[in-house]
Amino acid sequence: MSRKVLVIGEVREGELRNVTFEAITAAKTVSEGGEIVGLLLGSDNLEDMGKEMIYYGADRVVTVQDDQLKNYTSDAFGQAAMAVIEDEDPEGIVMGHTAIGKDLSPKLASKLETGLISDAINLEESGDNLVFTRPIYSGKAFEKKIITDGVIFATIRPNNIKPLERDESRSGDVTSKDVDIKDLRTVIQDIIRKTSDGVDLSEANVIVAGGRGVKSSEGFKPLEELAEVLGGAVGASRGAADAEYCDYSLQIGQTGKVVTPDLYIACGISGAIQHLAGMSNSKVIVAINKDPEANIFNVADYGIVGDLFEVVPKLTEEIKKIKV
Numbered sequence: 001m002s003r004k005v006l007v008i009g010e011v012r013e014g015e016l017r018n019v020t021f022e023a024i025t026a027a028k029t030v031s032e033g034g035e036i037v038g039l040l041l042g043s044d045n046l047e048d049m050g051k052e053m054i055y056y057g058a059d060r061v062v063t064v065q066d067d068q069l070k071n072y073t074s075d076a077f078g079q080a081a082m083a084v085i086e087d088e089d090p091e092g093i094v095m096g097h098t099a100i101g102k103d104l105s106p107k108l109a110s111k112l113e114t115g116l117i118s119d120a121i122n123l124e125e126s127g128d129n130l131v132f133t134r135p136i137y138s139g140k141a142f143e144k145k146i147i148t149d150g151v152i153f154a155t156i157r158p159n160n161i162k163p164l165e166r167d168e169s170r171s172g173d174v175t176s177k178d179v180d181i182k183d184l185r186t187v188i189q190d191i192i193r194k195t196s197d198g199v200d201l202s203e204a205n206v207i208v209a210g211g212r213g214v215k216s217s218e219g220f221k222p223l224e225e226l227a228e229v230l231g232g233a234v235g236a237s238r239g240a241a242d243a244e245y246c247d248y249s250l251q252i253g254q255t256g257k258v259v260t261p262d263l264y265i266a267c268g269i270s271g272a273i274q275h276l277a278g279m280s281n282s283k284v285i286v287a288i289n290k291d292p293e294a295n296i297f298n299v300a301d302y303g304i305v306g307d308l309f310e311v312v313p314k315l316t317e318e319i320k321k322i323k324v
């Protein structure tokens with residue numbers, strides 16, 4: 001049974017987030033050959049980004065461009081998205097399980113009086129059903145879920161579903177829709193950034209994370225250098241954040257960010273269960289720790305028992321040589 005599926009794209013600082021393209025791949029499975037309609041909400045340059053969605057597999061894209069959509073608020077984005085959903089009447093909706101997706105999707109699902117499968121890492125057809133897989137109990141188990149009635153609405157975890165090949169020969173309409181966004185109860189006045197520019201942690205393919213073993217904020221320097229040569233991002237344990245070696249925005253784990261990079265290098269992190277909850281689904285895990293009994297080695301694919309201040313600079317040097 002083919003379905004029309006709406007993919008709600010995500011724009012950050014004038015660029016489409018990669019999870020948008022991953023959501024299009026997921027939507028292809030949900031649509032079973034039906035139409036894939038992209039939706040972009042923002043304040044400028046949406047037409048070009050709409051074309052990008054088409055190159056990655058959308059059939060057409062609807063944009064809502066409005067100054068009130070410059071920064072995310074549930075109110076404004078909820079109104080704009082609902083207006084398009086009412087027009088399009090999709091049978092499926094897919095978006096990223098990002099900070100925005102986590103906020104917007106339950107709001108839309110409740111308005112549509114439908115179910116929501118959040119944080120899916122995979123989906124497949126099984127007989128007449130579309131089966132979504134999602135981690136539960138902080139990643140210690142997985143559940144398989146189906147939606148039995150109503151709109152098939154899912155958010156997908158970044159970095160799990162591969163985007164399709166970009167194909168510039170694909171074409172499709174990018175149309176804009178005017179929405180009367182009104183009666184906003186919250187308005188963003190200003191955004192004060194705590195983290196520097198760089199690769200976004202939740203979408204990074206490589207993460208070099210530091211724990212209390214880095215011993216100081218200076219101790220993060222070698223990790224930053226390694227992350228840079230690998231084109232990755234720096235993350236941290238709560239131990240490191242609590243000790244004020246880094247900002248809490250870098251924290252990975254049960255009460256921090258959940259990440260699934262291709263490569264996770266844990267440096268001076270003991271591997272507490274709460275930390276593993278945020279990174280144990282990484283594709284390859286390398287642990288560097290001077291304690292051979294550290295729990296992190298139980299989830300690591302490769303373990304290096306040693307002092308991170310010796311091992312990390314050596315790794316950086318060797319990788320630089322390969323890259324030259």
Ligand code: FAD
Pocket residue numbers: 210211212213214236237238239240251252253254255256257267268269270271272273274275278288289290291294306307308309
């Ligand atoms: P430690 O456990 O102190 O480990 C430091 C490690 O560094 C040790 O294994 C040591 O051998 C190694 N080391 C020291 N020096 C070196 C060196 N020179 N070279 C190599 N290795 C060295 N934690 C999280 O990370 N994320 C969360 O989201 C999170 N949420 C939590 C929620 C709750 C409700 C609670 C109760 C706890 C939570 N925690 C979380 C905290 C968690 O339980 C641990 O306390 C924390 O992860 C420990 O951080 P750590 O591994 O950096 O520090």
